[in-house]
Amino acid sequence: MRTITYLLAIVCLGLASCTVIRQGEVGVKRKYGKLNPNVFDAGLVSFNPFSTRVLKVPIRTTNQEVRMNLPSKEGLTVESEISILYSVEKAKVPYILEDVGQNFSSVLIMNVFRSAAADVSAQYMAKDMHSGMRSQIEQQIQEKMHESLRSRGVVVERVLMKSIKLPDELSRAIERKLAAEQEAQQMEYILDRERKEAERRKIEAQSTREAQKILAEGLVKEIIELRSIEAFRELANSPNAKIIITDGKAPLLINPQRD
Incomplete structure (x- = not known):
């Protein structure tokens, strides 16, 4: 019985004289209040429990x-x-x-x-x-x-x-400022859209005007007279009853009825 007691005491003393330093830590021994400059890495470290302590310090982040x-x-x-x-x-x-x-x-x-x-x-x-x-x-x-x-x-x-x-x-002041900036950006977007629409209309009007100018330049007197003759000819050949009013300047095809 006494032998078992001694064995248990030895085991307890052995456990008390060891400590485990975990990963991400280091250990430093302090003996009688004085620090040992040696640093122990992760693992099992033995020490005298009656005179020494092992201080553990994390070195991980x-x-x-x-x-x-x-x-x-x-x-x-x-x-x-x-x-x-x-x-x-x-x-x-x-x-x-x-x-x-x-x-x-x-x-x-x-x-x-x-x-x-x-x-x-x-x-x-x-x-x-x-x-x-x-x-x-x-x-x-x-x-x-x-x-x-x-x-x-x-x-x-x-x-x-x-x-x-x-x-x-x-x-609250920052929120009001942000709201005002958003409103200003929205207004700038609207104005930019209107400017682009106005520019589009301007370009469209210029294109129409140039097309009309080109057409007007191509309508010389001879072409107008030719177009008038063709129009009156179509009217004259039409079987329907018709009345033609003219100022006398345009060419006119007349087929009078004779007795």
Whole structure:
């Protein structure tokens, strides 16, 4: 019985003296409060549970979501939800733990982010954060964070402004402006259509006038007389009763009845 107890104690001690570092993490041993500069990769790591602890730090890309109020250039407050994608350099993990501690995300990264975001957003109008300039603001925040964190071993991969809520009055003003722009575009479309229709009518009128001019130039006196003779000839040969009125200038075929 005593042997079984010893075996169980040895097994428990062996389990307590090992830890598993998962994929995307690294481990650093801390013995009597002092950090070991060696970094352990994913796998099984043994240690003395009485004097040593293994601190695990993720080095994969981490998504940190933050809600904060951003100041604008005109002094307004813009509610925002922003995601920070960052990772930690493997070789710098012991130094980060020594300088900042395991809570480096809130102590270091979040404070740097809040300062950088406030500095950048204060250079832009509130409406710019809701427009196509959002990507430019994201890029500047990322670069500003990179300047402060790169030497500490933190790589800021992206800063994404997921949602922006403008003040109600400004939102209504933007909506009114967009509606006015749409109305102006619609009116411009109508005017352009009318101009094109007027141009079409003008071209059509010019074509008709030129055709009439060409026809008039071709109607010389001899052709008119010939056409008149042909017309009167057809009338004269017609069996129907008819009355022909003429001014005497046009050629006229007359067949008088004789006794």
